[in-house]
Amino acid sequence: MSATTVRPLTPDDVAAYRALRLAGIAELPAAFCTTHAAESGLPLARIAERLRITPHQIIFGAFDKDQLIGIAGLRREPIAVVHDKASLWSVYVAPQARGRGAARQLLQAAIAHACAIPELARLRLAVAQDNHAALTLYLGCGFTLADGPASDGMLQMQLWLPRPACASASASAESNVFMKINTLQIPAK
Numbered sequence: 001m002s003a004t005t006v007r008p009l010t011p012d013d014v015a016a017y018r019a020l021r022l023a024g025i026a027e028l029p030a031a032f033c034t035t036h037a038a039e040s041g042l043p044l045a046r047i048a049e050r051l052r053i054t055p056h057q058i059i060f061g062a063f064d065k066d067q068l069i070g071i072a073g074l075r076r077e078p079i080a081v082v083h084d085k086a087s088l089w090s091v092y093v094a095p096q097a098r099g100r101g102a103a104r105q106l107l108q109a110a111i112a113h114a115c116a117i118p119e120l121a122r123l124r125l126a127v128a129q130d131n132h133a134a135l136t137l138y139l140g141c142g143f144t145l146a147d148g149p150a151s152d153g154m155l156q157m158q159l160w161l162p163r164p165a166c167a168s169a170s171a172s173a174e175s176n177v178f179m180k181i182n183t184l185q186i187p188a189k
Contacts, residue, residue: 004069004102006109009061011048016068017061018047024071024092030128030153032090060109062093062102069097072106074113076120086114088125091134098133107141115161123159 009017018039025036032039051059056078062070070093076086088110093102114120125143127134130153138157146156 004100004105005063006060006105008053009051009059011051013061014044014048014051017051017071020068020071020094023094058113060106062106064097069094070102070106072110074110083119084121086120086123088123103137121161125157126154127157129153129155
């Protein structure tokens with residue numbers, strides 16, 4: 001079995017990124033904030049712009065040799081009021097590559113990148129309540145259920161980044177996580 005490598009995607013990766021993202025949208029439409037028709041209708045140049053690394057966005061790719069097998073985006077708002085938060089989005093691994101740690105590697109790359117941004121304190125994400133594998137992965141990477149009700153079958157999760165200024169907020173978030181997880185009803189497959 002070959003090793004999976006993770007790196008930031010660039011506009012040169014646009015064809016592989018688009019193909020994998022469209023496959024993900026087709027397989028798990030509820031996990032993406034777009035439709036297959038809308039995404040496939042975007043010009044390639046516009047998708048390539050999405051892959052440009054900026055101070056507010058980066059998309060990581062997991063590769064098996066030269067084949068893109070997984071993606072994960074990290075985006076933060078430029079607005080000063082919320083500049084301490086970033087969102088993890090479009091985490092997807094191709095079915096044939098699942099179970100080999102690619103998703104965990106993508107998350108670790110995104111978390112490490114976020115930790116290198118001094119003003120970031122918290123990562124957020126949304127996950128389908130019935131996506132047991134993703135929920136287990138996120139919990140295993142330190143994410144906790146965020147306050148507030150689930151909406152449309154989606155759970156909101158957060159990860160407090162290791163920052164001295166966030167120590168008290170992180171401690172209070174951790175003290176509530178076990179109660180929330182114990183009350184979470186996960187339907188059997």
